[in-house]
Amino acid sequence: MGFDVLLKGSNMLRLLTGLWVALRISLISALISIVLGVALGSLMSLKKPVITVISRIYLEFIRIMPQMVLLFLVYFGTTKALGINMSAETASVIVFSLWGTAEMSDLVRGALGGIPKIQYESSFSLGLTTFQTYFYIIIPQIIRRMLPLSINLITRMIKTTSLVMMIGIVEVLKVGQQIIEANRKSSPNAAFGIYATVFFMYFIVCYVISMLSKHLEKKWKS
Amino acid sequence: MEEILKISGLTKSYGDLVVLDHIDLSVKKGEVVVLVGTSGCGKSTFLRCINALEKIQDGKVLLDGEVINPAGGKLNTVRERVGMVFQSYDLFPHKTVLQNMILAPVKVKKVSKKEAEKEALALLDRVGLLTKKDSYPHQLSGGQKQRVAIVRALMMHPEILLLDEITAALDPEMVREVLDVVVSLAKEGRTMLIVTHELSFARAVADRMIFIDGGKIVEEGAPEDFFNHPQTERLKKFLDSFTY
Amino acid sequence: MDAEVLISYFPLYTKAFVLTVKIGLIGIGIAFVIGIAAAFFSYFKVPLFSQLSKVYVELFRNTPLLVQLFFIYFGLPKIGIRISAEVCGAVGLGLLGGSYMAEGFRSGLEAVAGSQTESALALGMTRGQMFFNVIFPEAFSLSVPAIVANVIFLLKETSVFSAISLMDLMFTAKDLIGLYYNTTEALFLLVIFYTLMLLPVSILGNLIEKKVRYKMFGA
Numbered sequence: 001m002g003f004d005v006l007l008k009g010s011n012m013l014r015l016l017t018g019l020w021v022a023l024r025i026s027l028i029s030a031l032i033s034i035v036l037g038v039a040l041g042s043l044m045s046l047k048k049p050v051i052t053v054i055s056r057i058y059l060e061f062i063r064i065m066p067q068m069v070l071l072f073l074v075y076f077g078t079t080k081a082l083g084i085n086m087s088a089e090t091a092s093v094i095v096f097s098l099w100g101t102a103e104m105s106d107l108v109r110g111a112l113g114g115i116p117k118i119q120y121e122s123s124f125s126l127g128l129t130t131f132q133t134y135f136y137i138i139i140p141q142i143i144r145r146m147l148p149l150s151i152n153l154i155t156r157m158i159k160t161t162s163l164v165m166m167i168g169i170v171e172v173l174k175v176g177q178q179i180i181e182a183n184r185k186s187s188p189n190a191a192f193g194i195y196a197t198v199f200f201m202y203f204i205v206c207y208v209i210s211m212l213s214k215h216l217e218k219k220w221k222s
Numbered sequence: 223m224e225e226i227l228k229i230s231g232l233t234k235s236y237g238d239l240v241v242l243d244h245i246d247l248s249v250k251k252g253e254v255v256v257l258v259g260t261s262g263c264g265k266s267t268f269l270r271c272i273n274a275l276e277k278i279q280d281g282k283v284l285l286d287g288e289v290i291n292p293a294g295g296k297l298n299t300v301r302e303r304v305g306m307v308f309q310s311y312d313l314f315p316h317k318t319v320l321q322n323m324i325l326a327p328v329k330v331k332k333v334s335k336k337e338a339e340k341e342a343l344a345l346l347d348r349v350g351l352l353t354k355k356d357s358y359p360h361q362l363s364g365g366q367k368q369r370v371a372i373v374r375a376l377m378m379h380p381e382i383l384l385l386d387e388i389t390a391a392l393d394p395e396m397v398r399e400v401l402d403v404v405v406s407l408a409k410e411g412r413t414m415l416i417v418t419h420e421l422s423f424a425r426a427v428a429d430r431m432i433f434i435d436g437g438k439i440v441e442e443g444a445p446e447d448f449f450n451h452p453q454t455e456r457l458k459k460f461l462d463s464f465t466y
Numbered sequence: 467m468d469a470e471v472l473i474s475y476f477p478l479y480t481k482a483f484v485l486t487v488k489i490g491l492i493g494i495g496i497a498f499v500i501g502i503a504a505a506f507f508s509y510f511k512v513p514l515f516s517q518l519s520k521v522y523v524e525l526f527r528n529t530p531l532l533v534q535l536f537f538i539y540f541g542l543p544k545i546g547i548r549i550s551a552e553v554c555g556a557v558g559l560g561l562l563g564g565s566y567m568a569e570g571f572r573s574g575l576e577a578v579a580g581s582q583t584e585s586a587l588a589l590g591m592t593r594g595q596m597f598f599n600v601i602f603p604e605a606f607s608l609s610v611p612a613i614v615a616n617v618i619f620l621l622k623e624t625s626v627f628s629a630i631s632l633m634d635l636m637f638t639a640k641d642l643i644g645l646y647y648n649t650t651e652a653l654f655l656l657v658i659f660y661t662l663m664l665l666p667v668s669i670l671g672n673l674i675e676k677k678v679r680y681k682m683f684g685a
Contacts, residue, residue, distance in 0.1 A: 065661075158681060163530075195533065
């Protein structure tokens with residue numbers, strides 16, 4: 001069924017290296033998204049009209065545009081419009097960060113709005129300063145609400161990184177394709193084994209991470 | 223007895239709407255004052271003004287001769303001397319009962335953790351919740367949460383305790399357990415300013431009753447006179463609304 | 467941007483748009499059917515089927531559509547299962563969507579109170595009647611926000627169809643960029659057509675969500 005190809009030469013290692021390329025892009029983008037998303041989300045909860053309008057348009061555009069279209073816009077569009085020749089990997093990180101920041105900021109805004117006013121007041125009543133209130137009371141609660149959702153975002157990002165092969169990045173799926181091509185004669189059925197393997201690689205990574213998020217959610221349920 | 227809280231000419235308004243209109247009130251040490259009035263009469267706002275959770279437009283609030291001025295600095299030192307318990311259970315959901323209680327003493331008063339824990343356990347024991355010390359708020363009933371909120375406020379050794387309709391959100395069978403705690407605090411001589419709708423409780427615990435209507439103190443007096451011989455028409459009407 | 471180029475590309479995009487929407491809708495239809503079935507099995511804990519649907523949901527929720535399509539389109543023929551690109555697109559989207567829909571319905575079902583079950587059974591309904599007449603409609607309205615999000619997600623996912631040589635919007639754009647280098651026009655039309663496809667769904671979704679919410683809280 002074509003699983004034998006995996007054992008030939010360094011094929012398995014090549015696939016794993018490809019997987020790492022995909023994971024690296026998603027982890028870097030997730031990190032950027034969390035930082036920028038917290039900043040934008042906090043800005044949005046200030047409810048300033050200008051920020052609200054701009055962020056609404058940005059969020060809605062990202063919400064309805066497929067990541068694939070965004071990839072094309074940034075990768076081909078910027079080269080054409082700005083004359084910048086950016087690497088496919090840079091373009092991917094930009095696109096995933098734009099997407100992640102939008103999602104993250106919405107989560108942060110929701111989490112901030114979801115902390116009842118009484119939490120601030122009862123903290124003040126006990127004599128805590130504004131800084132202490134945020135540090136001990138508000139931020140820990142926001143982190144608890146957001147962590148499972150952020151982890152969820154990371155798994156979605158990992159799944160979406162499979163798209164970057166379409167702009168020429170050699171990640172796990174592309175490596176799989178190359179292996180199948182190279183072994184066309186000796187193992188004509190490699191496509192089944194290789195793609196099944198890639199399928200399970202993604203599954204294992206995402207399943208483990210989503211279990212972690214479920215575990216945290218259960219643990220912190222209140 | 224010495225006067226601990228003195229309020230003079232306190233005025234609070236939202237735009238043109240005057241909620242509290244030049245209120246004067248003084249509370250002596252160890253006195254239990256109960257405020258009643260129709261909903262929306264401004265009694266909860268009054269408590270919030272005393273604790274500087276609301277800005278006031280006129281007048282002043284003095285605690286032990288020191289001005290509480292919402293516009294000025296140094297608010298926190300005053301707030302830690304005023305304890306407040308709210309209607310909604312305001313425990314911090316990410317902290318256990320014990321952590322809820324020791325947070326402010328350790329962070330604000332810099333009491334050692336060990337000492338704070340010792341005191342917290344003693345207080346929990348007193349309100350019958352020692353076994354719940356490591357529970358999280360969502361594992362407690364409403365009545366239990368409110369008892370924790372009261373002892374959490376006591377941890378700061380407040381000179382005066384403000385209770386804002388602390389039983390209003392509770393199921394009837396839980397009201398009793400919370401009010402019992404308040405009665406025992408009154409007996410040991412705590413100074414308290416209480417807003418409540420539980421008139422029989424008010425009667426049992428109050429040294430002095432105050433009726434607020436339309437943002438003003440309409441009538442005040444000892445519970446006996448207040449309930450049996452109301453002087454004003456408005457208080458009569460208010461008390462009548464509670465009888466069937 | 468060249469207006470003439472835009473006009474000349476327009477028919478190509480329209481054709482691709484129709485194809486994308488068609489396969490997208492068929493896929494979403496399949497997703498609903500699979501999702502309801504999987505939710506039904508797990509709600510009644512039907513032996514074997516409930517375990518199978520759990521495995522299915524986890525497998526497809528935790529893998530990318532592109533990888534699923536590659537496996538179905540290039541991998542399965544090697545063991546004798548051959549399907550056209552169009553069928554593959556619809557089935558792939560349906561399988562992916564089914565796993566998401568199942569999760570959405572499951573949480574809706576969990577939220578419907580147990581007393582509803584009892585009162586339906588007390589009225590003499592069979593368990594099947596109860597599920598389809600009482601429990602599911604209620605759970606469905608609770609699941610609306612999740613369903614709306616899933617539909618938008620699935621319509622966006624159609625953008626990977628080009629990888630299995632379906633002549634969808636992405637394929638058309640990529641083709642035109644490669645052939646004529648009119649990148650700006652090609653990308654502009656791509657954004658316009660995806661906006662045409664998804665903005666109405668997004669707006670409609672928000673409206674439905676609001677309506678359901680009002681209904682739930684009786685306001």
